Amino acid sequence: MFSLTYSAAINGIDADIVEVETYISNGMPGFFIVGLPDTAVKESRDRVAAALKNSGFDFPPKKITVNLAPADTKKEGGIFDLPIALGILSASGIIKKDSLLGFCIAGELALDGKIRKVKGILPIALSLSKTKIKKIIVPFANRQEAAASRSVSAFSFKTLDEVVKFINGTTQCEPYIYNDDENTATVSNSYDFADIKGQKNAKRAVEISAAGGHNILMSGPPGSGKTMIAKRMPSILPPMTFEESVETTKIWSSAGHNFSGGLIKQRPFRSPHHTISAIALAGGGAYPKPGEVSLSHNGILFLDELPEFRRDALEILRQPLEDKKIMVSRTKNTFVFPASFMLVTAMNPCPCGNLGHREKQCICTPYQIQKYRGKISGPLMDRIDIYIEVPALKFLELTEIKDVGEHSQEIKQRVTLAREIQNKRFKGTGIYVNAQMRSKEIKKHCILDDKSYAFLKNTVEKLNFSARSYDKILKVARTIADLENESSIKVNHISQAVQYRFLDRQMGN
Ligand SMILES: Nc1ncnc2c1ncn2[C@@H]1O[C@H](COP(=O)(O)OP(=O)(O)OP(=O)(O)O)[C@@H](O)[C@H]1O
Ligand SMILES: [Mg+2]
Structure with missing residues (x-):
């Protein structure tokens, strides 16, 4: 009267195999689940009993003990309902002995015996590649995720009876x-750049930033369209590769955010509110879950009203911006979550928002302005390649501009071509976009002819740019050249790139 089945528990963004042992013995009728289960797993008893009865099976009036091993792995959620129900049927002889052994089984049961989808199927299926188990039984709604792992045979069902x-x-x-x-599955939006009137400079900067993966900061008065522009950025990013889709879906799935149960095909755009805590941004919790930096993996993290964010939350960004991953430490374990995103940020130039406005008067004192800008730390500013001012449009400009600008699709084509050039350039180096170049790569790929060098030297000296700015100008110039399919960086590429540093100087860097 004993049976064994396999299931899995989510651990960060990975999964651990869990053995579900079921023992039915003569004794006081009862149903016990042991092995560090959380409340949802304990409630599994009621769901399993009802689902078995409503699917036409007898619920044995005996003492049933279910052990989820290893006992020190935390188990959460309804994922164990299905393996527990099948374990009981196997221990009571309704399912043939040992026929469950080749499978990993996951699924939540409804009281009528239907199988509900669960989170984390993709990480579970991927984790099986390291084990001998090569078949997985999942809810019908999770079949795409299970099969996308390509390492196991995925069988999906709608009811327990099936x-x-x-x-x-x-x-x-x-x-x-x-x-x-x-x-x-999709995660993003259908906004189009053609909706934005005017703002040619800002659109161009955003295109460059998307093409080279450059982090960008937009500064401008309220209502100038910063949020509007940022929301349209995913629509011009190159399509995701299959591997990128799998990486991002794995994170979303383990966090319980992949509601449709398919592979995520559009780059994520995450826009957390400025009251967000450091933990929600970085990831964490009793059962550590990926935070916003990881949910934006392979996509965009948009921080609107940047100076309003808590200082400790902004400091969290340093590690992922540098290493493309984040470490979350808990007493027993350290989790490493991928976090490779493009940072897009927006802010007003001063607390009242009207500094530099063509028509309105700024009412802030220099001290207030300095304090406001000082909220963004130097190290964070350091990691932003492109700064642009987004001026407010005049009423007439907003109402009278009739010509529809370029559609996102057209911009996306140019961005994608520029990314292809970069893919070839950096093949096998672990770098994907110009923004990730270190000094070694900058030396190799940003060679200037005499004329461009003289121009850059002159500009840097005249405008008193720092050494850091110098590198950034080169990287951005490289991207502008790539957008024009030019193998060498020319004077006009540099002069464009220099424009994106002016605000940096104003901000006190
Ligand atoms: N260039 C534009 N073309 C079309 N509509 C615009 C443009 N700029 C602003 N708008 C309109 O103004 C609204 C406000 O813009 P948005 O929210 O992007 O401003 P913002 O710069 O983010 O302001 P805030 O600093 O207050 O956050 C938009 O929803 C849009 O309707
Ligand atoms: Mg805004």
Whole structure:
């Protein structure tokens, strides 16, 4: 009266195999689950009992003990309902002995025996590649994720009864093969750049930033369209590769955010409110979950009203901006979550917002302005390549500009071509975009002819730019040249790149 099945527990963004042992003995009828289960797992008892009865199976009136091993792995959620129910059926002889052993099983049960989708199926399926288990049974709604792992055969079902028939061989079932056309998951928006009137400079800067993966800061008075521009940035980023989709979906799935259960195909755009805590940004909690920096992996992290963010939250960004990952330490364990994102930020030039406005008067004192700007630390500013001013449009400009600007699709094509050039350039180096170049790569790939060098030297000296600014000008100039499919950096590329440093000087850097 004993059975063994396999399931898995989410651990950060990975999964650990869990053995589900079921023992049915004569004794006072009861149902016990042991092995560090959380409340949702304990409630599994009621769901499993009801689902079994409502699917037409007997719930044995005996003492049932379920042990989830290893005992020191934390188990959460309803994921164990299905393996527990099948374990009971196996221990009571309804499912053939040992027929569950080749499978990893995950799924939450509804009281009527239907199988509900669960979080973390992609990490679970991926983790099986390191084990001998090569088949997985998942809820129907999670079939895309399970199959996308490409390392296991994925069988998906809608009800408990269907699973039992499949395991007992009464019905046949083919593993689900990943199908991109059926994949419906999206995370982003359908905003278009053609909606933005005027603002040519800002649009151009945003295109450069998307093309070279440069972090960007937009400064401008209220209502000038900063948020509007940022929200349209995902629409011009190059399409995700399959590997990128899998990486991002794995994070979203383990955090329980992948609601449609398919692969995420659009680059994420995360825009947390400025009251966000450092932990919510970095990731953490009793069962550590990825935070906003990781949910933006392979996409954009947009921080609107940058100076309003808490200082400790902004400081968290340093590590992911540098290492493209974040470490979250807990007493027992340290988790490393991927966090490779483009940082897009927006702010007003001063507390009242009207500094530099063409028509309105700024009412802030120099001290207030300095204090406001000082909220953004030097190290963070250091990691921003492009600064632009977004001026407010006049009423007439807003109402009378009739010509529709370029659609996102057209800009995206140029960005994608520029990214392809960069992919070739950095192949095998672990660098993907110009923004990630270190001094070694800058030396190699940003060679200037005499004329451009003289121009840059003259500009840097005249305008008193720092050495750091010098590197950034080169990186951005490289991207501008890539957008024009030019192999060498010319004077006009540099002169454009220099424009994106002026605000940096104003900010006190
Ligand atoms: N260039 C523009 N083209 C079309 N509409 C615009 C433009 N600029 C602003 N708007 C309109 O103004 C609204 C406010 O813009 P948005 O929220 O982007 O401003 P903001 O710069 O983020 O302001 P704040 O500093 O207050 O956050 C937009 O929803 C849009 O309707
Ligand atoms: Mg805004």
